[in-house]
Amino acid sequence: MLLNVDAINVHYGSAQVLHDVSINVKERELTCIVGRNGAGKTTLLKTISGFLKPTRGTVTFEDRTISGMRPDKVALLGVKYVFQDKRVFGDLTVRDNMELAAYPIKANLDEAIERLFSISGKMKKLIDSKAKGLSGGERQILLIGRALAGSPKLLLIDEPTEGLAAIVINDIARILMEMKGRLSMVVVEQNLAIVSRMADRVYIMKEGNVLREITEEAEIRDQAYIESLL
Ligand SMILES: Nc1ncnc2c1ncn2[C@@H]1O[C@H](COP(=O)(O)OP(=O)(O)OP(=O)(O)O)[C@@H](O)[C@H]1O
Numbered sequence: 019m020l021l022n023v024d025a026i027n028v029h030y031g032s033a034q035v036l037h038d039v040s041i042n043v044k045e046r047e048l049t050c051i052v053g054r055n056g057a058g059k060t061t062l063l064k065t066i067s068g069f070l071k072p073t074r075g076t077v078t079f080e081d082r083t084i085s086g087m088r089p090d091k092v093a094l095l096g097v098k099y100v101f102q103d104k105r106v107f108g109d110l111t112v113r114d115n116m117e118l119a120a121y122p123i124k125a126n127l128d129e130a131i132e133r134l135f136s137i138s139g140k141m142k143k144l145i146d147s148k149a150k151g152l153s154g155g156e157r158q159i160l161l162i163g164r165a166l167a168g169s170p171k172l173l174l175i176d177e178p179t180e181g182l183a184a185i186v187i188n189d190i191a192r193i194l195m196e197m198k199g200r201l202s203m204v205v206v207e208q209n210l211a212i213v214s215r216m217a218d219r220v221y222i223m224k225e226g227n228v229l230r231e232i233t234e235e236a237e238i239r240d241q242a243y244i245e246s247l248l
């Protein structure tokens with residue numbers, strides 16, 4: 019098991035938002051987390067990546083306890099989180115945005131930029147443009163490219179297709195499918211057509227709980243079935 023989240027509780031102040039949440043992520047699998055707004059999906063990813071601390075339970079990555087570690091330490095171990103808010107450094111170029119991702123983890127910038135180009139060739143002509151001019155889809159591609167700097171083992175991606183046009187959603191889905199098998203991913207995604215198409219494992223979250231784990235391929239491919247569980 020690459021990542022094990024074992025019975026975590028998470029609070030914001032006195033409000034408990036995750037209750038006894040457990041998930042497993044296997045090497046090279048693409049795991050999807052689905053659930054309605056406010057179900058606790060982002061809270062779960064932020065806890066795995068070290069931005070929040072569980073009040074009970076543990077997060078284990080490659081047999082090492084990472085719950086309680088600072089986010090920069092977790093990132094150095096190879097676990098990267100792509101935030102839901104899609105924020106980039108707008109006044110900086112795409113190249114400078116990549117450099118700011120590569121520098122703190124001592125990743126090779128040229129390699130990181132090559133990897134960005136390999137996930138989307140259209141970033142080549144945008145490399146010296148300011149990031150604030152990017153479309154929503156291009157911005158998401160830049161954020162994924164930033165997270166890939168330094169060859170992480172596990173990517174946590176929070177709603178990569180949120181707010182994007184249908185054609186761009188297909189683009190992002192294709193990129194995730196191409197990355198699949200080369201590293202492990204946990205993707206929070208409300209677009210169930212995409213979940214059904216790409217997931218190896220699905221967790222359904224509701225009101226801060228994991229309602230169900232789905233591993234049967236026939237059940238994952240059945241979008242209506244997943245929808246019925248939400
Ligand atoms: N900083 C915060 N302080 C207090 N409560 C918060 C905070 N962030 C989130 N919450 C609450 O925690 C619960 C889970 O929120 P979370 O953002 O994890 O849900 P989500 O499943 O990611 O939702 P969405 O699909 O809208 O992104 C919600 O009830 C939310 O209002």
Ligand SMILES: [Mg+2]
Pocket residue numbers: 059060061102176
């Ligand atoms: Mg969220």
